[in-house]
Structures are given as C-alpha cells and as structure tokens.
Amino acid sequence: MSDDKKEPIVKQDKDGQGADSGSQELSQVDLPPALSVKQLADLLGVSAVEVIKQLMRNGVMANINQAIDFDTAAVIAANFGYKANKQAVPVQTKPSATAKGGKLSPCPPVITIMGHVDHGKTSLLDAIRQSNIIASEAGAITQHIGAYQAEVDGRKITFLDTPGHEAFTAMRARGARATNIAVLVVAADDGVMPQTVEAINHARAADVPIVVAINKCDLASANPDKVKTGLQKEDLAPEDRGGNTVMVEVSATTGEGVDSLVEMLMLESEMLELKANPNLRARGVVIESRKTPGQGVTVTLLVQNGTLKNGDVVMCKNDYGRVKAMLNDVGSRVENVLPATPVEVLGLQGVPESGEEFYVVKDEKKAKTLIELKQGQRRKDKRGGSRGVTLEGFHDRLLEGSMKELKIILKADVQGSIEALQQSLEELSTDEVKLESVHSAVGDINESDIMLAVVSNAIIIGFHVKVDVNAEAIQKRERIDVHLYDVIYEAIADVKAGMEGLLEPDENEVFQGRAEVREVFSASKIGKAAGCMVIKGTIHRKDRVRIKRAKETIHEGEINALRRFKNDAKDVKEGFECGITIKNFTDIRTGDIIETYIIEKIARRLEK
Numbered sequence: 294m295s296d297d298k299k300e301p302i303v304k305q306d307k308d309g310q311g312a313d314s315g316s317q318e319l320s321q322v323d324l325p326p327a328l329s330v331k332q333l334a335d336l337l338g339v340s341a342v343e344v345i346k347q348l349m350r351n352g353v354m355a356n357i358n359q360a361i362d363f364d365t366a367a368v369i370a371a372n373f374g375y376k377a378n379k380q381a382v383p384v385q386t387k388p389s390a391t392a393k394g395g396k397l398s399p400c401p402p403v404i405t406i407m408g409h410v411d412h413g414k415t416s417l418l419d420a421i422r423q424s425n426i427i428a429s430e431a432g433a434i435t436q437h438i439g440a441y442q443a444e445v446d447g448r449k450i451t452f453l454d455t456p457g458h459e460a461f462t463a464m465r466a467r468g469a470r471a472t473n474i475a476v477l478v479v480a481a482d483d484g485v486m487p488q489t490v491e492a493i494n495h496a497r498a499a500d501v502p503i504v505v506a507i508n509k510c511d512l513a514s515a516n517p518d519k520v521k522t523g524l525q526k527e528d529l530a531p532e533d534r535g536g537n538t539v540m541v542e543v544s545a546t547t548g549e550g551v552d553s554l555v556e557m558l559m560l561e562s563e564m565l566e567l568k569a570n571p572n573l574r575a576r577g578v579v580i581e582s583r584k585t586p587g588q589g590v591t592v593t594l595l596v597q598n599g600t601l602k603n604g605d606v607v608m609c610k611n612d613y614g615r616v617k618a619m620l621n622d623v624g625s626r627v628e629n630v631l632p633a634t635p636v637e638v639l640g641l642q643g644v645p646e647s648g649e650e651f652y653v654v655k656d657e658k659k660a661k662t663l664i665e666l667k668q669g670q671r672r673k674d675k676r677g678g679s680r681g682v683t684l685e686g687f688h689d690r691l692l693e694g695s696m697k698e699l700k701i702i703l704k705a706d707v708q709g710s711i712e713a714l715q716q717s718l719e720e721l722s723t724d725e726v727k728l729e730s731v732h733s734a735v736g737d738i739n740e741s742d743i744m745l746a747v748v749s750n751a752i753i754i755g756f757h758v759k760v761d762v763n764a765e766a767i768q769k770r771e772r773i774d775v776h777l778y779d780v781i782y783e784a785i786a787d788v789k790a791g792m793e794g795l796l797e798p799d800e801n802e803v804f805q806g807r808a809e810v811r812e813v814f815s816a817s818k819i820g821k822a823a824g825c826m827v828i829k830g831t832i833h834r835k836d837r838v839r840i841k842r843a844k845e846t847i848h849e850g851e852i853n854a855l856r857r858f859k860n861d862a863k864d865v866k867e868g869f870e871c872g873i874t875i876k877n878f879t880d881i882r883t884g885d886i887i888e889t890y891i892i893e894k895i896a897r898r899l900e901k
C-alpha cells in the first residue's frame with residue numbers, strides 16, 4: 294500500500310510503511326526515530342557534507358555526528374528525492390542495509406580531469422579510453438556522450454569527459470557532486486600554471502581527493518621534478534617527498550604511465566569505499582544535454598544511486614519524461630543502468646542543464662506535481678534574500694553559530710599584494726573566528742572565482758582589479774559578495790569590521806516625492822502650515838524631508854502632519870494638494886520645495 298498520489302514531498306509520513314521491496318516503491322527510505330547526520334548520509338547514498346548543507350538551508354545547524362530527529366531527516370530525505378518512512382528501531386551505527394529493498398554494493402569511482410589549458414587533459418582522456426575499452430566493446434564505435442566507462446581487470450572506472458574545472462564547478466554550483474577523484478594534469482615541460490592552482494583550489498573546496506598526472510614526460514624538455522616542487526608550494530607533496538599525494542609520470546602521446554595512473558586511481562577509489570544501492574529508483578546528475586533535429590532531446594545522465602530502467606520516468610529541475618531508449622558510451626542499447634554509470638537517454642521533453650540532479654519518480658503526473666512544487670519553493674527562496682555570505686552578515690552568522698570561519702577568495706594585480714593581503718588577513722584570525730583563504734591569484738575576478746565563491750561560501754576581495762564582464766552577470770545572479778579596494782589598509786579594516794559586526798551597511802537615499810509650497814497658513818497650535826501641490830512622486834507621512842529654497846537645502850527633518858483638506862493623510866500623490874507641517878521648523882515660505890525620501894540600508898559592496 295503506497296498511496297502517495299497526493300504526497301509529492303514527504304514531511305511527516307505516517308502511512309508509508311507498506312512499501313515492499315519491489316522495484317516500484319524504491320525511492321522510499323526507512324529512517325529511525327533519530328539518527329546521526331552521517332547515518333542519514335549513508336542511507337541516502339550522499340555525502341555528509343551535502344546533508345549538512347541541506348540542513349543549513351533548512352535552518353538546522355548540525356555536525357556530522359549530531360543526532361537529528363525523524364521529522365528533520367524526512368525533510369532532508371525529501372530534498373534528495375526520497376520519501377521517508379518512520380522505522381520503529383534505531384539504525385545500527387554502521388548500517389549494512391540502506392533504503393528499502395537492498396544492501397549497499399561497491400560502485401565504480403567517477404573521475405574528472407582538470408588542469409591548465411594545453412597540458413593534455415583531452416589527450417589523456419583519449420589515451421585512457423584507448424587502452425581500457427571494456428573488452429566486450431572492443432571495436433565498437435565510441436561516441437562522445439560526456440562521460441565514459443573503462444574497465445581494468447574486471448573493475449570499472451568512470452571518467453567525466455568534460456575536462457576543465459569550469460564544468461566541474463558549474464556542476465557543484467548546481468548542487469551536484471559528481472566526482473569522487475580529481476586527476477590534476479600538469480605538463481612536465483610547463484609546470485604549475487595559474488589554472489593548475491585554480492583546479493587545485495576547486496578540488497579542495499569540493500573536498501575531492503587529487504591524483505596528479507605529470508604529463509608529456511616523453512618530451513626532452515620534461516622536468517617532472519620541477520613540477521613536483523611547484524606542486525609542493527601548493528601543499529601537494531608526493532610520497533617520495535614526505536607527502537601523501539599520488540603523482541604519476543605519464544605521456545598521453547606514447548601511452549607510457551597511463552596504466553599506472555589508472556591503477557593508482559583504482560587504489561585511491563578503493564580507499565574511498567564508494568557504495569551505492571542498485572535496488573533503489575535511480576537518482577543522479579545530468580552531464581550534458583542537447584536537442585537534435587529529428588531525434589529530440591538527448592541527455593547524458595550519470596546514475597549515482599539506484600538503477601535506471603527503460604520506461605522509468607525521470608524528472609530534473611524543470612523537465613521530465615519517460616525513458617524511451619538508453620545508449621551506453623559506445624552506442625549500444627541498454628535496458629538497465631547501474632550506479633556510477635553514464636548513459637545517454639532519449640525521452641525527456643526539455644533540455645536540462647549540466648549539473649542538475651535527476652530522480653526517477655512513479656509516473657509523469659507525479660513528476661509534474663513535484664516540479665511545480667519545487668518551482669514554487671524556489672520562488673519563495675528567491676524572495677528570501679541573499680544566499681551567499683556577506684561581510685556585513687558574517688557577524689550575525691557567527692553569533693548564530695552557523696559560521697565559524699570567513700572564507701575569502703583574493704584577487705590582486707600583482708603577487709606581492711596578494712602575499713601582503715593574505716598575511717594581514719590571516720593575522721586577523723582569532724580564537725572564535727578563523728579567516729581562511731580558499732583561493733588567491735593574480736588577475737581580474739573571473740567566472741571561476743565566482744563559482745568557487747558560490748560552492749565554498751566565500752566572499753571575494755579584489756585589490757586593484759575588477760570583476761570581468763563575463764563574471765558580472767553570474768555575480769549578480771548568485772549574489773556573491775565582492776569587495777574591491779585600492780588601498781590594502783581599507784581592505785583589512787573592512788574585513789576586521791565585518792568580523793566584529795561593525796561594518797555598517799551603506800545607506801541609500803531613495804527619492805519619494807516633491808511638493809511646492811503655494812501658500813503658508815499660520816495655525817496657532819502647530820505653528821506654520823504649508824499649503825502644497827505635489828509635483829512629483831508621492832509624499833508619505835513617514836518620509837524624511839528636506840526643504841529647499843533657491844536650490845539650497847535649508848532644513849532636513851521629519852513631517853509633523855500631512856493633511857488632505859481637514860483630514861490626516863497617510864500619503865498624497867502627484868497632482869494633489871495637501872497641507873504639510875514640519876517638525877521643529879516654522880520658517881516655511883511660499884515657493885519653498887519640500888522633497889521627501891526614505892533611507893534604504895544596503896549591504897556594502899565597495900565596487901568602484
């Protein structure tokens with residue numbers, strides 16, 4: 294019995310006990326009356342960090358080992374597309390069984406390749422694919438679907454074929470965590486370059502382990518040692534230098550070292566103990582999507598949990614559809630797709646964006662209801678104000694206990710300024726507040742910086758730089774707090790003030806109305822009253838006023854009374870007459886202009 298027809302999102306479900314382990318009801322999950330954040334994450338097949346983030350969005354601050362009650366857990370489960378059922382017995386500390394209908398089984402790692410342009414990301418992906426095509430598929434024509442799977446000694450490994458940290462971060466910014474390990478490609482003849490550092494910081498912000506591929510080792514000019522030294526400066530030290538970062542010397546051109554790299558990736562992923570539950574309804578992330586004439590919409594999905602089946606109804610943020618056909622990375626039709634496997638799907642109506650999450654739901658009607666519900670929720674969230682961290686709001690969050698460190702992305706025109714700023718800022722750290730630099734680099738603030746700020750909850754500080762044109766729109770959309778300075782001292786003073794809650798928001802004067810004094814009456818009780826005509830806007834009783842005579846301001850203050858005929862009025866619009874008396878001001882004369890305004894407090898953004 295699973296009459297969830299009218300229950301798009303579960304809150305406190307009391308009657309959902311009857312779901313059996315049949316494949317139709319698999320998006321349900323049994324939750325105990327209380328469980329830890331970690332346990333909930335395990336049961337949902339997502340990371341604890343994701344659960345903590347969702348909790349924060351729902352106003353609950355919890356750490357990984359903290360216990361949360363069923364009602365809270367059910368709301369979080371719903372955010373991940375699961376319907377929660379209340380279980381009578383508490384879950385064991387190390388759950389062996391996950392959501393209804395099955396146990397967790399190991400699943401392949403999903404790998405993203407990152408690094409500086411021209412260091413060989415695409416070539417390396419090709420080389421790995423060439424030497425590791427799944428045996429049964431040898432000879433098949435490979436097609437680009439944005440991801441592929443390779444096989445080594447019977448073990449599978451999935452590569453996202455969208456190199457570059459932009460794709461990686463764009464996905465994360467949309468809430469997806471599609472990568473388990475990042476391969477950082479550094480060309481041995483070129484060394485650590487700006488995008489290498491960016492990639493490192495993006496992977497770190499995502500808490501994704503890094504394996505380094507030192508590429509182009511076939512070249513005479515290759516200098517792997519120099520690369521290692523460069524990486525050490527970024528706190529990535531190889532094992533032979535006392536660190537714990539795996540570094541493999543390879544050549545995408547000759548294929549040398551590629552097998553060892555793949556082997557290392559396998560080892561690294563074994564340590565991560567990646568698991569998923571193939572018995573659930575599928576859930577995952579959109580890798581790519583496109584519309585082709587004649588064929589309709591083709592979407593590459595990466596299944597992250599559960600099994601995707603032909604005929605399933607898939608829903609994304611705004612789009613849904615019934616899966617008509619599925620093709621794997623070599624173009625063969627498939628019926629079922631297991632966790633950590635990419636697949637090209639036909640049947641969706643719209644074109645979802647990369648990084649959107651997808652869920653399998655019961656039927657199309659349910660997909661439609663859920664999408665409408667989520668759209669409504671998003672509209673509400675949007676009205677809910679700023680989503681990013683701001684320097685002004687930081688102190689409040691600190692007091693609330695929802696934030697203990699201020700994360701900063703630093704951009705400056707020269708390296709020297711970065712170092713000076715970084716040092717001074719780090720010195721501001723106290724026992725209660727830690728200042729952490731997530732990323733710093735020379736150059737204007739670019740899209741990548743904004744995305745990194747989104748995903749790592751950071752503010753951006755620029756010194757002698759600007760926000761570049763492409764980044765501006767995303768900055769506005771994502772409401773990222775950017776502060777630009779020309780004087781180091783000011784930057785430090787502001788951050789300090791922000792930490793202490795002393796950074797006052799800017800005040801912005803907003804014009805309301807203008808009235809011209811046409812006559813002056815002496816009213817014994819209230820002094821002088823001005824008979825006015827509103828010539829622009831609207832005068833409100835509560836507005837602040839400024840009185841101008843011959844273009845000069847002669848008084849600023851408040852309205853005492855605003856009248857239409859003999860009655861008090863709340864406001865008087867343009868084109869109407871009114872009587873105004875001003876608090877503590879009696880020298881009003883015919884011909885004076887009364888201007889009214891309000892003060893709007895806006896978060897300070899020192900963009901120049």
Ligand code: GDP
Nearest residue numbers: 409410411412413414415416508509544545546
């Ligand atoms: P990406 O921008 O990081 O994707 O780099 P590409 O894969 O497009 O490679 C950039 C250039 O480096 C191309 O001309 C490749 O042929 C060359 N290249 C890539 N890997 C190697 C390598 O291992 N050895 C040599 N000699 N050249 C390489």
